[in-house]
Amino acid sequence: MKKRITQMIIAVLLISVAPFMTTQTSAATGNEIVNYAKTFQGVPYQYGGSTPSGFDCSGYTSYVYNNVAGVSLNRTAATQFTQGTSVSKANLQPGDLVFFDNLGYTSHVGIYIGNSQFISATTSKGIKIASINDPYYWGKYYMGAKRVASASVASATTKTVTDGKFTDVSSSHPAYVAIKELNIDGVINGFENQQFRPNAEVTRGQAAAMVNRVLKLTPKNQSRFSDVPTNHTFAKDIAAMNEAGILSGYTSGRFGLNDSLTKSQLAVILDRAFKISAATENQVRTASIYNDVPKTYWAHDPIVALKAIDQTTVFQTSYYQVNAEASRAEFSAAVYSAVESK
Template sequence: MSPLASIKTEAASVGESVVAYGKKFIGVPYLFGGTTPSGFDCSGFTQYIYKNVAGISLPRTTGEQYNVGKSVEKSDLQIGDLIFYANTYKKGISHVGIYAGNNQVLNATSSKGITLVSMNDSYWGSKYAGAKRVLAEKASAVTPNWFTDVSKFAVTYQAIKTLTDSKVINGYNDYTFRPDEQVTRGQAAAILNRVLGLSLQSSSKFTDVSAENSFAADIAAIQESGIINGFDDQTFRPYNEMTRNEMAIIIYRAFQSELPTIAAGTMYSDVSSSHWAYKGIIAVAAVDETGFFQKDTFNGSENATREAFTVAIYNAMNAN
């Protein structure tokens, strides 16, 4: 399904949304007493996820969480149920995770941080102590009011909200934005043209862009304006992903008249003034008010993500 599809066409269950958002934090380290994305313990993780996705305030400790909700048989587990373990680091109920479906638990482990663990895991399987359901039985009827994989506390929240509200870029039908997914050249042309509103002045043909391609007019208009060029073999390669360097120079070409004059110098240790995308990289950094691009390196050879592209466009649109 295209990442440019409408977000609000098909409801996902709250349980699925809880798990989708929770998976965003896979790899976050375990921190005893941790309650934030900088580090979680088990109950801090479940408390954070349920609050941000479902608006449910769970108690702070594992033992207290075990006392809420409805007990569920192992054979009747649903995605989003709380899974409890006993006799891990102490006697009695001592650990909690989130059932993710397919016999897996989204679990805050001390060895791997947030990860997926099998219900049959040699260690965790023997510690299983029961499950509780704190979500409504008819969760599928509830519609999330925001993307399940973008925190409202993220530095990129305002950029993503502004551009999705204005339908410059859209989410998926499962209520995810998929910020880490890469952007193709065809998608970039379509997204930019929703902002610029360029009209095609003359016929511009690429051998790999048919008239039936949903982005054909956008690709032709963006190419004609010199923002995204084709290749010497008369192809556009609409399904090729683009790098962060390419993203930067594309943004610079698209919004050059709105961008301020940038003084020489770079904040990035991996970018020199002789770099072919230097002007674009410096412009992207100079107008960034979100903090997303305020890092020591630009990592220009990496693929541009939907999140990075959205923030770069948002910053350029609001440049002073």
């Protein structure tokens, strides 16, 4: 590499587009579960819901645990209460499941996040944080807690990849060098079983947070988006990106916190953050080099610029697929290329 990735970039992708498995105990895995769980704050409640478009309480915990730790939880709060190992209130750790009998039976479940707080899908305000000792409600209905994160640590391969050799990224993968270099430099890690999951999606909220870890912009005002609570992990980053005009929200007043980042948006964000089209002005002036990106397309210049600076061959294709979701591999290749082209 021309230069080893700077500490600023290391800070960027350490907050990954997805949580990472470590060699630490279940407490570390619990923190990863908590960090991922918090990204869904503000998602509305939906009876029977088990996706980011809407969750009920057990659908939410099941989704988080499956995507972070590879743990399959039972579908209802009552049956989830039969899993794992019982934990006393005094010994709760981040990532533990906490249960409540607010309807006269085991009817609610959430994820403990530390400091006597938990996060769950509520019927009134969707995914939100509350106190397990709330004297007006939750404190009266608290039943107990279960620890299931340790099961994933025991059953999964816990060796952390530090040499870029992920089991699902072969040396022939076009983003192999980018992923390997970023991993060797301690920038990005992977999931359980030494996987990188190169095809997993990147959300708009994650993109805002990662880009701002490079630029370190401080917003003048709090986020005003309807789907971004002021206490959300990414709230300040989103506000900063919006104020800087790097990643704005929708006209509806939403930011699209958990919406997938499209490849067109990826190119535009990198251009606004790293000025890649200005650096490749001559190439951008030429005819479109993608069959599906006409010169009149709103993101034409950033897309062409991304292809021009590409250090990985990831973007050396005939079609760009402007509306496709940006993947972890593509995001890694784009950031790597933007840094290397400087």
